[in-house]
Amino acid sequence: MIESVPCCSFMCFRQWDLETLNNETIERETLLSSISINTAAEQDDTAQNIIVPNRRTASVSRVSISEDAAATLSFHDINYFIGSKIKPSKHRLKLPSLPCLKSQEYKQILFNISGRFSNGMNAILGPTGCGKSSLLDILADRKDRHGLSGRVLVDGLPRHPSFKYIVGYVVQEDIFTGTLTVRENLLFSANLRLSKTVSTLEKNARVSRIITELGLESCADTRMGTDFLRGVSGGEKKRTCIGMELVLSPKILFLDEPTTGECVYHGPINDIETYFSTLGYQCKLHDNPTDFVLDILIDANRTPETLAKLNDEYKQSSMHIEVLARAQQENNTENQELLQSTIVVEAAQALRTEIFYVSQRTLRNALRNPAMALAQVVVSIMIGFLVGLVFYDLKKTTDPGIQDRLGTIFFIVVNQIFSSMSAIEPLLQERVLFLHEYTSGYYRIQTFFIAKLVCDLFPMRAIPSVLFSAIAYFMTGLARTSGQFFVFLVTIFMACVFGSATCFFISTLTTTFCEILLLSSLF
Template identity: 35%
Template sequence: MELALEEPVSRTSRSFREEQVSRTSRSFRRDQPVAPSDFIDEGWDVSESPTYSLQVKNLSYKVAVKNNGEGPGQKILLNDICVEAFAGELLAIVGPSGSGKTTFLDALAGRIVRESLEGEILVNGHPINNSFRRISGYVMQDDALFPMLTVRETLLISARLRLPASMPLKEKKLRVDNMIAQLGLENCANTRVGNEKVRGVSGGERRRVSIGSDLIHDPAVIFLDEPTSGLDSTSALNVMQVLSRMAKTGKRTVILTIHQPSFRILETIDRVVVLGRGSVLYEGALQQLKRYFGPLGRTMPEDVNVLEFALDTIEDFQKSPAGLEPLIKLQLESRKLEVEKGEKREERKVQVGPGGASSSYPEYATSFLAQCYILTGRNLKNVLRTPELFVSRVMAMLLVAITLGTLFLNSKVSERGIRQRTGFISFTLALLIFWSMEAMAAFIEERQIFIRETSRGAYRVGAFVVAKDVTMIPLLLLLGTIFSVISYFLVDLVREAPEFFLFTFTCFLVLCTAYSYVSFVSTLVPNFAIGTSICSTTISYMFLFSGFFIERTAIPKYWIWLHYISLFKYPYEVMLQNEFGSKHFENTIWYGDVDSNTVLSNLGAGKVHIWVNLVAMLGIFVGYRLFFWFSLSFFNRSVRK
């Protein structure tokens, strides 16, 4: 049974008073540069903030690999790691490429399945459970943010999702203002985040926004994967100074990976863990690292970056016949000596006050309905801020409707009129379904944001799905109506109100089922190119077995299942029945002695029940939405096995 995280006392810093924020904000003026040392208000009372220490005992992680045809084997990524991280400190994980830095960070942050790990990871002496992600934050290396939202909006949406529902909106906004001040983002607070396509904030500012969105809920434990990656030296230093101040002033436990920090960045780091091929080669203060390799005959020259010296030493040992064994042995002896002396570790152990009680955080800060509301609002903002995309969709639908309408203009009651109507119906379905493939690009671009947010418990997968549907369904209804209003009367289909509205509703359902199918496929593919290829192939097969090219009775039994799962079958039969089965054509002779019933029978739609087919279409839509939810829940996750 998993134990809940222990929260010693109430965290007063979680309640930001308005006067505190006002005082912090007054120290920043838009016409003056913001110094990193000013990012945190020294007046905050953090003396009663709960603190959390992490203790790693004999942690190992192995993955299965193939051994050149010799059968399955194992690769050791983490090997018997013992490390501690304390509140109020910034702990850096360093090492050469392939040393296991990110893997170790992921293991600490709960991004690797617990059953795959050997050893223990304890928080205040207790095993980690699902509540841990509520009191921790994880900042990925890539800045996955919505480019059309402003800095303030990005942080506010994160605050509304990750702060308790009981906290007033006014206080959440104050929390956002305070975070903006901490991160030095006041000058760009109302600027769009942007990306490589949309002009916005700078790379350093974008990184700080990414950090802020994952720290807005004031986590006690912060994990960051190479927060300075891709930044210039000044921006990298600013980020590290912010994190250092957060650790010391906010009594937070900050753990990050970093690659070759500069001299000035080293000043922000309290302790380091040096890894080599998954093993700990050193753990402790940077100053002690200068003399650490002395017993191995390695003396650090003056005016040399201590971590560069350590990494160079590791590389030299890796090339030697003995490999890293001397360094691993030195670390084991150092750890044993420290334990025997009882130094530092016993003194720095987090003391749990007598008033502390074991309590579990709820898995999510807000309710399902609140999450749906917030996510829907964010989706609508993104849609409204890309009017050119909306206009292009409407114009494309207008063009398609006019093209088909004028191509099959004024279909007559004749043998040719039958072919015109069936051709119009089949190509209507093809264009509507293939047109829906554009939904794939939008989701694939957003997927990394979804993974980042859900991996830290920002919202439920179901809320994401519902918000998407609430945003998209009205747009699909509008597009389906535009198409039917124009094309229906140009082709001169049955001019009766029930038939027209049924045709319009069917077009809308076609767009919904296609959108649902394409969205599901997009969760299974790594990129847009592969997704497009899969969708084009499968939709083409569905079209082939729709009943237009070959009647159902003529399809071989071993292929008939493709007919029944086709997105084309049910709307095609509905539209045929709606046109040729209409009372308007009840006694119509199309040519010779062929009446409407004969036409339907020849087209394979004589025994079709319209409402049964409509229910089937709704079932397909709901079914693929459930598949979409299932795939997001189990296949689109950041947790490794």
């Protein structure tokens, strides 16, 4: 089940009573497993991923869970490859100066991994780059199935397609809306992800309880902070991200490096020193046992012989035999039905409710960060006067009056379309936020784009269009009738909307501002 490869990571599974995340003790469960993970990185820094199965009831996005739902997660023969088997030298032009044309190297990241997580706290320890996050993504059903093989079972049954919506996942990066306060971010998660049967009063009470449990009372009404706005501390940001998942009371909670920015309590690990002492590794007096284990792991990464020895010793241990036996017993279960008995698929919120809360956040974000909207208004006024001065009081004769008017209208329409490129940056900035929230089941795809388009219309398109039209139309000497003026105004507004929608579309095709500008020029 476990092969010897250049790097070996250890997973320590510990029982933890996770009621508030502020526990004072961590009990060691009699389960220690080593897994074989391929990596090219041999750095000395370490990271920690935690999976916390929780027995509390959850009724969350698109699913509701039964009262007696258990929480056991097992995985069997997990192999994961990245890259392409196609060799670029045979199927592509040899252009070493253009690395973007080269295919990613075909590489195996995870090697035949099996294990079992029972109720409680389970930690995966290992050096940076060894595949901890990849394994966590696979267990949480957030990895593309291309290049992935193996089985993941929940309570001995295959995962339901809605599995990703009933679990919490705290990613490495702190993902939130910086202009909102701690409380507002938590309420946003609760309003969209909790069942519509949960009242507003209950949601507010749950958010207040989580704020208290995570020690966020002093900063509950403080904005999170952006690149230009100082907000809460790094540890408070991480706890807020954890709280946004805890509002679900999820059946399983995945945390990728949750101790970043936090003061970590190191609990006792009773038998780990004895285990490694039998292999010839003695923990010095006053050394932390966890640091001791990681030091062994890092040294093993540099010495294939040591790595092979640790793997062989572990394969022969009773601990390894017990882990594989329990995992294999679940894998061989004859009941292969999905979790229909404990999971009922249902819509968490109506589409209009999702649009309301996402639009509310978008408008609140715009009001608290008005620089873009103000710049759009100021530029529209300046361009309006510039157009009015260049094409001031056009002649009403057939020649050159008609030609001058055609040139004026063409210039105005093109200018208004290009002024809509201001829609690119906000969408680029919120790409990571959108992907995380959509994957976590906050809302539908159309919800996000409808809310963005609607909230972009009034402050960024409608107001600038009115100001520009009022200045440029009358200065250029076009027909001064109310009907023709409103036709002109609607035309300018629709040109702005077209440009904005085009920018939204192009922003979904690539991830860099430069590429979006180049693609925009084609339209």
